Amino acid sequence: MNEDLLQYVWRMGLFSQSDLQTISGETIQIIKRGHLNTDSGPDFSQSRIRIGEADWVGHVEIHNKASEWYTHGHHLDPAYNNTVLHVVRIYDKPVERLDGSIVPTLEIGDRLFPEVVANFSKLTLSMGWIPCENHLPDIDHFTKTMMMERAVVGRLEKKSEDIIEVFKMCNFDWQSAFYNMLSRNFGFSVNAAAFEMLAKALPLRVIDRHRENLHELEALLFGTAGFLEKDSEDDYSKKLQDEYHYLKKKFTLQQMDVHLWKHMRMRPANFPEIRLAQLASLVHRSSHLFSIVLETKDVKELKKLFSTDVSDYWFEHYRFGAPAKSKHGGNLSEHSAELLLINTVVPFLFSYGKHTGSDHYRQRALELLQVLKAEENNIIDKWKGLKVTPANAYDTQALLHHKKFSCDLKLCLNCPVGNKILQRKIEE
Structure with a gap:
């Protein structure tokens, strides 16, 4: 099973949490699941777990099989010494920290909500233009708006990185x-x-x-x-x-x-x-x-x-x-001038604001996109075919970014729409 899905399941609490016990039989109460770590090191930090009568604050590590702890070399890495819980789909062996102490393990393979696993499989195996194209027309407006807001900022952040590299190449001019x-x-x-x-x-x-x-x-x-x-x-x-x-x-x-x-x-x-x-x-x-x-x-x-x-x-x-x-x-032409505003002026305002710590310029960048016309190209036409009609350049920039950096990579676990689809039957 995809480890990213297991991380998502833990992060969202999408598994049966009644009568939780470690492999050794101690009771488990999840007080705080922690924050997902996107860098190297344990998967979740600042987790708070009660095991038996003791409260533990530290890391939670997620694996498909418990033995992957050794495959990944965590038993030799001091960064994992503060792991308070090892969450696995399949328990196949006990694991130890660098100091030789046993890491408490929770097996959740038979606790996973089957609809989450089934929905995830449908999305990742989809051969459609985007994984969720059969579900998208039924998704509520609020969820789509959330997707767009994240995507447009993601696009400007990505372009800002490129601009800063050019800025450095130009001797910070x-x-x-x-x-x-x-x-x-x-x-x-x-x-x-x-x-x-x-x-x-x-x-x-x-x-x-x-x-x-x-x-x-x-x-x-x-x-x-x-x-x-x-x-x-x-x-x-x-x-x-x-x-x-x-x-x-x-x-x-x-x-x-x-x-x-x-x-x-x-x-x-x-x-x-x-x-x-x-x-x-x-x-x-x-x-x-x-x-x-x-x-x-x-x-x-x-x-x-x-x-x-x-x-x-x-x-x-x-x-x-x-x-x-x-x-x-x-x-x-006016059309070409608008494209230059969208692809040059807007990203530069955002990048300049980010570099100087000015929210004013970042906000101006977003506001400018909202008053510029929606772009027209093959990708936007495809979105329109899925009943997603952009109102302005803010929307088209979001859709272009989301298609390339989320849908094409099938990162449905990080998408508000994907989350909605994964949890649909549970909520209902």
Whole structure:
């Protein structure tokens, strides 16, 4: 049997607790089951167990078979010396602490609620898109809300970890870290890695020196990205090439291989050249962008901050030297701007708040998600098919995280919905 299930059974008290006795026949009263330990060491700490007439405070260790105490080397580990109770499904041998003393053992194999075991098996053996898809439509709104609240915070915590790593890489400079992550997210998944490489090859200190001149910014970005290698016949491209040759020598820039950029199966509006032109415009229009983000509370003002005004060339081209059949909107769409807010601004507000100990910024991050539109993608469509309809970006971010880090891993024991399903027949 899965040891995680046994830990869950102990934590939730999902077993018959009448007339409990140790293997040696002493009475057991569970006063406090303790706190689950997610690190190394015994499974539960600060447990309080009455055995016979004595009250014991210490650890509880859970195993499928008692002999696993030795398999896992606990008899040699001083961290287990304060284990006051060994809870097992099957008792197959007595166990000792490092000092040779016997650990009291409780066998619960015949005390498990059969419906919990059966429900857990159904969830873990499910071949559905998510384990609980046949049960989800019947789950109450409160439980689903609890699931979403945990998941959205989990997503922001996960992204915060990534941001802090970038922050450290940028010598603890928030402006540079924001520029790096914003650049990556301008790749909108397909070209994210290439944009990240570009930001590392073209650091913010170089960008800042030419921020006020859009032409020079474009030369830096397009040139370092590798798009100015081929000779071009139009004046715009030639001028960028000339400018880049000078700037490349000035800053000893390392040029990327242009083949790293992807165009296949992509709408022209998402081509990397268009995104680079938009990034150049955004950087050109806003100095110290992260500082402005911290000060801007109104979502409309944030959207304005992420509006762009690209060079005229990009209203008539999607790629260098290849005129479009007709004029098109070369600027960043409202939809794309919202995605940048969701994937860059929100996580940075949360991470900054966490790093500085400010609940204000963490709360702002959550509130911003609640006023941004729900995202649209294949995963969200699947959730909608299960009658889970997101109202905003707060919900979609929660659902995306929950699918990847809970449902796909079948961590139903840690999920409010999974808990509800496991205990359904007991409650009824």
